[in-house]
Amino acid sequence: MDLIWQSLQLMVERGLPTTILLTLALLGMGLLMGYPIAFLQVYGPRPVRWLCRGYEQVFRGIPAIVLILLFHSGLSRTFGILLPAFASGLLALGLRSSAYQSQIFRGAIQSVSEGQMEAARSMGMSKVQAIRYVILPQAFRLSIPPWTNEFSSVLKDTSLASAIGVHELMKQTTLIYTRASYTEGARWVLVILILVALIYWIMTALGNAGLGYLEKRTRIPGFEMKGQVER
Amino acid sequence: MDTREHHALGDIVLRVENVHKTYGENHVLRGVSLIMRRGETKVIIGPSGTGKSTLLRCINQLTTPDEGKVWLGDCEMTSPKEDINCARARIGFVFQSFNLFTHLTALSNVRIAPMKVSKMPKAEATQLAMMELERVGLADKADAYPAELSGGQQQRVSIARALAMSPQLILFDEPTSALDPELIGEVLTVMIDLARDGMTMLAVTHEMGFARVVADEIIFMEGGSILEQGPPDELVRNPKHVRTGEFLNKITELYGE
Amino acid sequence: MGVIDFLGDLLPKLLQAAVVTLELTAGSIALGFVVGILLSFGRVYGPRPVRWFASGYIAFFRGTPLLTQLLLVYFGLPPYLAMIGIRISPMVAAIIGLGLNSAAYQAEYFRGAVQSIPSGQMMAARSIGLSRLKAIRYVILPQALRLVIPSWSNELIYSIKYSSLAYFLTGIQELMFVGRKEALRTANTFQVYIVVALIYLAIVLIVSRLLSMLEEHSRIPGLGIGRIQTDHRR
Numbered sequence: 042m043d044l045i046w047q048s049l050q051l052m053v054e055r056g057l058p059t060t061i062l063l064t065l066a067l068l069g070m071g072l073l074m075g076y077p078i079a080f081l082q083v084y085g086p087r088p089v090r091w092l093c094r095g096y097e098q099v100f101r102g103i104p105a106i107v108l109i110l111l112f113h114s115g116l117s118r119t120f121g122i123l124l125p126a127f128a129s130g131l132l133a134l135g136l137r138s139s140a141y142q143s144q145i146f147r148g149a150i151q152s153v154s155e156g157q158m159e160a161a162r163s164m165g166m167s168k169v170q171a172i173r174y175v176i177l178p179q180a181f182r183l184s185i186p187p188w189t190n191e192f193s194s195v196l197k198d199t200s201l202a203s204a205i206g207v208h209e210l211m212k213q214t215t216l217i218y219t220r221a222s223y224t225e226g227a228r229w230v231l232v233i234l235i236l237v238a239l240i241y242w243i244m245t246a247l248g249n250a251g252l253g254y255l256e257k258r259t260r261i262p263g264f265e266m267k268g269q270v271e272r
Numbered sequence: 273m274d275t276r277e278h279h280a281l282g283d284i285v286l287r288v289e290n291v292h293k294t295y296g297e298n299h300v301l302r303g304v305s306l307i308m309r310r311g312e313t314k315v316i317i318g319p320s321g322t323g324k325s326t327l328l329r330c331i332n333q334l335t336t337p338d339e340g341k342v343w344l345g346d347c348e349m350t351s352p353k354e355d356i357n358c359a360r361a362r363i364g365f366v367f368q369s370f371n372l373f374t375h376l377t378a379l380s381n382v383r384i385a386p387m388k389v390s391k392m393p394k395a396e397a398t399q400l401a402m403m404e405l406e407r408v409g410l411a412d413k414a415d416a417y418p419a420e421l422s423g424g425q426q427q428r429v430s431i432a433r434a435l436a437m438s439p440q441l442i443l444f445d446e447p448t449s450a451l452d453p454e455l456i457g458e459v460l461t462v463m464i465d466l467a468r469d470g471m472t473m474l475a476v477t478h479e480m481g482f483a484r485v486v487a488d489e490i491i492f493m494e495g496g497s498i499l500e501q502g503p504p505d506e507l508v509r510n511p512k513h514v515r516t517g518e519f520l521n522k523i524t525e526l527y528g529e
Numbered sequence: 530m531g532v533i534d535f536l537g538d539l540l541p542k543l544l545q546a547a548v549v550t551l552e553l554t555a556g557s558i559a560l561g562f563v564v565g566i567l568l569s570f571g572r573v574y575g576p577r578p579v580r581w582f583a584s585g586y587i588a589f590f591r592g593t594p595l596l597t598q599l600l601l602v603y604f605g606l607p608p609y610l611a612m613i614g615i616r617i618s619p620m621v622a623a624i625i626g627l628g629l630n631s632a633a634y635q636a637e638y639f640r641g642a643v644q645s646i647p648s649g650q651m652m653a654a655r656s657i658g659l660s661r662l663k664a665i666r667y668v669i670l671p672q673a674l675r676l677v678i679p680s681w682s683n684e685l686i687y688s689i690k691y692s693s694l695a696y697f698l699t700g701i702q703e704l705m706f707v708g709r710k711e712a713l714r715t716a717n718t719f720q721v722y723i724v725v726a727l728i729y730l731a732i733v734l735i736v737s738r739l740l741s742m743l744e745e746h747s748r749i750p751g752l753g754i755g756r757i758q759t760d761h762r763r
Contacts, residue, residue, distance in 0.1 A: 107726050166357065
């Protein structure tokens with residue numbers, strides 16, 4: 042039982058902060074890069090759209106672990122660019138998340154009905170104004186549910202950074218259970234892994250709850266009432 | 273009974289010259305020309321697909337005509353040098369599907385263009401918006417979101433939104449076609465009041481009752497061109513073309529007088 | 530030229546490993562399909578404890594990282610399995626881990642598909658005298674299976690990509706593992722990884738294309754217009 046408490050403590054103190062930090066950094070990076078790419082893909086000229094689509098396909102089609110090793114091991118051994126493990130992980134997973142997020146935002150932008158843009162333009166708004174005041178606010182709200190998904194995926198992907206030595210939750214856990222299997226016996230490995238699974242699960246649940254709250258707060262009144270209005 | 277007021281013959285607000293538009297194989301607009309003077313109300317009727325909506329959209333350049341020119345007053349809208357946003361601000365457009373901004377309240381919908389396009393300060397824009405909402409009878413719904421309003425109310429808000437920019441001309445693209453029958457009346461009432469107040473209006477609609485009450489002229493379009501045009505009474509009693517008569521009979525059958 | 534030699538040496542090894550990757554994928558998605566359908570039926574039609582179990586299972590496998598799950602199966606379970614005399618190879622462990630994970634998502638996709646069938650279908654089936662079981666078999670299931678194709682395709686692509694995690698379970702000669710081995714043998718690590726990446730990309734694109742053709746082929750006009758709104762995987 043002691044082991045359980047000790048392990049939990051170690052996981053939370055040594056591994057969890059990095060995991061959280063990495064998750065937030067990745068989401069942020071994905072957001073900052075994803076939105077512009079999405080806009081370019083919807084409103085940009087043909088070659089730009091083609092480029093964005095290419096970017097999306099590439100970074101979604103390559104497994105995360107390949108990207109991570111490419112940016113860490115590949116860069117350092119071939120080109121002598123040795124990035125700190127956290128940075129390589131951030132770069133690789135960040136580019137990936139931005140590809141996914143750009144797809145989310147693109148979908149949201151495209152679901153805002155065509156008529157909204159027409160109405161805005163008919164009043165004399167420039168394209169930029171229409172995007173800023175009419176399309177964007179609506180697209181943002183529409184993107185929250187799929188984005189909640191992205192949060193969950195990114196959180197889980199951070200575990201892969203352990204492959205290059207980033208000292209996040211999974212790495213810390215493997216250290217713990219490797220030692221435990223010597224000192225306490227191999228049967229404890231399962232227990233420790235279940236513990237870390239619980240920690241991830243709690244974080245996912247908290248994140249989903251938080252985002253669910255955000256969705257409620259920004260919800261446009263009347264949308265859920267729509268069915269009752271036609272009297 | 274003819275209850276139209278006679279407007280003094282005003283200057284030319286809109287001139288459409290020989291506009292053509294083709295979509296793929298479909299030559300939707302075949303050399304359409306028309307003139308609107310200040311204070312006039314004209315109604316365009318015709319079978320579906322004859323390019324009526326396309327014509328309206330070519331006027332405010334939501335669709336670019338392939339050939340032909342459009343002038344708003346002195347300003348040639350079809351010229352690439354013209355700042356299209358500036359010109360559009362002077363034309364109001366009312367859509368069949370309302371197209372109110374779903375994330376904004378009725379009040380915000382009406383005041384957003386004065387604020388962002390005409391750069392009016394918020395307080396002034398709010399006052400203006402409330403005035404227009406009152407004009408269409410919806411001042412009490414200022415804080416409602418579009419989804420909370422009935423179709424007729426939404427359309428009236430969209431008219432208020434168009435009015436807020438003090439347009440020289442308002443275009444109506446089948447404003448009542450998407451409404452339940454009992455809601456059509458409230459929108460038509462607003463439109464009739466507007467016409468009587470001297471607004472220059474060009475409307476595509478089937479509502480012959482409306483046309484006969486306020487229209488200075490009815491334009492019958494078929495196959496992408498204007499077949500016939502004239503004052504409502506003349507057109508109804510003495511159509512020059514067979515098709516005009518046929519079409520008018522069909523819609524008065526359906527919609528009643 | 531250097532490049533030709535480089536590729537000539539590398540590609541056969543990688544392509545052989547790619548076959549293993551495809552084996553892993555096939556095994557895991559098949560396992561996921563079977564378990565997934567069972568889970569989804571349990572969730573919709575089962576008695577209370579079964580529904581609880583199914584929901585819990587799905588929540589666990591969706592809310593925790595795949596890596597954790599794989600390590601659980603590969604390192605966590607064997608000591609217990611040894612007690613009853615079972616030993617599992619790394620390959621089997623990987624397929625079980627990937628498969629059980631896939632099952633959770635497939636269960637959700639399937640449930641979404643069943644739920645997007647209008648309730649009128651079941652009502653009509655019962656009204657013409659079909660029993661509940663027959664109605665499911667002849668009316669609901671065929672439609673659900675077609676509706677689930679887009680999500681299932683997504684899941685297949687996902688499985689191909691995440692089979693790469695088998696690399697953490699040493700001993701499986703799949704693409705990532707072999708790729709890493711080759712990459713670390715040479716100073717051209719970066720290039721090797723690029724080739725590995727390109728092979729994965731190629732597999733993914735080809736499979737996507739095949740799947741869209743399948744979708745087109747099995748499309749019934751009027752069916753499946755609405756996409757299923759469940760959590761789509763990466």
